[in-house]
Amino acid sequence: MKESVKFKNLSWDVAADIYFPPDFNESKKYAAIISAHPIGSCKEQTSGNVYGQALADAGFVVLAFDASFQGSSGGEPRFIEDPTLRVEDFRCACDYLVTLPYVDEKRIGVLGICGGGGYSINAAMTERRIKAVGTVTGANYGRLWREAFGNYDPIGALEKIAEQRTAEARGEKLRVDDLLPPSVEAGKKAGIKDIDVLEATDYYRTPRGQKPNGLNRSLYSHNSAAVGWDAFYLAEVLLTQPLMVVIGDKPGGFGAYRDGLEIMRRAKSEKKELVIAEGWSHYDLYDKPEPVKIALDKLIPFFKENLQYVPAQQKSTKAEAVV
Template identity: 35%
Template sequence: MNEKHRFRNPAEQRGADPGRRDLLKLTGTGVAALGAASLIDVSSAKAQAMTENWDKVFPRSGDVDNQKVTFRNRYGITLVGDLYLPKGHATGRLPAIAVAGPFGAVKEQSSGLHAQTLAERGFAALAFDPSYTGESGGEPRNVASPDINTEDFCAAVDYLGLHPAVDRERIGILGICGWGGMALNAAAVDKRVKAVATTTMYDMSRVMARGYNDSVTPEQRARTLEGLSRQRWEDAANGTPAYQPPYNELKGGEAQFLVNYHDYYRTPRGYHPRAVNSGNAWTITTPLSFMNMPLLIYIQEISPRPVLLIHGEKAHSRYFSETAYAAAAEPKELVIVPGANHTDLYDKVDVIPFDRLTAFFNRHLSA
């Protein structure tokens, strides 16, 4: 069934929200211009030891049990997640959802909030830190990969399918922001995934290869790749990767969506010290693999399993979901949330269409 909806919500759009450093620094001429002069000293960073303390940016629910868990992907990297189960669940096998994102965030932020809320609604939900970030393993720190991060979702499905509380034939995935593209890619390749949803989705391979709104010219792309290629010699000579400037610092005059990123990642609303976006940084060469490996080439192969794409009406990134929706095969749904910007869908529980997410997964993860 081809469905395209506008989700109705009476809540007014609130002011500026989350922030991340301008992703244009990862695309076009920005990367080449960074060079070695803009490094920050995070080369010695390690994956932080797991904490059992509640260090989320959202309140704990009394209707949910939470447990810190670990599992390994097929590259041997140990991933750390939070498993949320309905309070006191003892018998029977539950439908399950693996959740990750946004790009540069950690499980203590938006993905954990989504997972906890879905557990309140009857699902087993696993929010996890992708490889090389947060509490998960992998070195160097704060590097991303379209392949390895797609695999991270598949490894989460491995874990859920072996858990005694989970029905392995009823597993879905949810990707937020940049991990929306990874979720769609994982669903295309991993036929165990029965349903996939994204919120406020970014196609990171597209934005890094072409810039926002596909504005990067072939000449700019070539210059960027020249700079990134030569940065590899610098990294090899130094024995450690160079890093971009700290993310989401404002100097004045930034576009509104960058102010929104800052208001999430750099304020008490969403700040977390382990998040790349909360004043840390990706490696300078992180864009390389994304620029050469498009994520959504095989999106049609998700069918006949269903796809749900949710985006804000006012989001600068809305075109990513609309393009993905047009490319996907049936069954598919596109939900546009009136008045919402990109980061409203990170944590504003009166704006995020949880009823729609719940209905989607209930319908397609039914016994």
């Protein structure tokens, strides 16, 4: 069972789907998981329809949302990918979950896929209502901009972004970049060899993963914040929640393999586990049954263990706890 809902981030609505466990009962209290989609994606791609559904089937209430300025969520102009606002979406998701009578506010976790993984980690550092963190092929969007997305010239990238923003402020048309080639064949003809770019195209530009709101577009002039942002900043001090990091061992240009190793080294979390899906790549972990099963076979027990029911010390509730 699934329900479409909205909650506020500042002055606009964030669109989300709630996935419910089998035999859901509003009188019970459930552990909840916020599920965050990849960069340029939407809640109907992997975060909701694959991982969200599976976690709900395992007994959790799952909130899969569209990032602000993207998908079905509000915010103008469209296709902004601002890490600060992306992280704020998680706080607003927590605000919404704690108003639901069937959600146990002490048992909220987060799962992020690709860029959503980096945002999940960053959000958890300062959002203490998040009690457990899982990532699947999580990537640090700031590092990507300082490296591949910015042609390994972050200062040059910032200069170009500034020029474009000035032009748009003076009335020129907004520059919205399509982040992927129209097809794998077109990408190969253009000389692209990187496994992540080609496999992303196979996922997002074919019926395999194509969705109306998963457009992989970026408003170029609003990327300066990302260049100066680091998903893992202060992880040695502030990231203390139980952490599970799932990566494939076929690395590509988006760098999730190295990011996974880095956050495992840097996280202050006493409980942390690295899961490597051997023989699988970044985009295999989005939807292919075998690697997804590897991830879920670890993530489901991880969340069950770390989002266990703990009776309230100061007040009792008649609501029955589950999961």
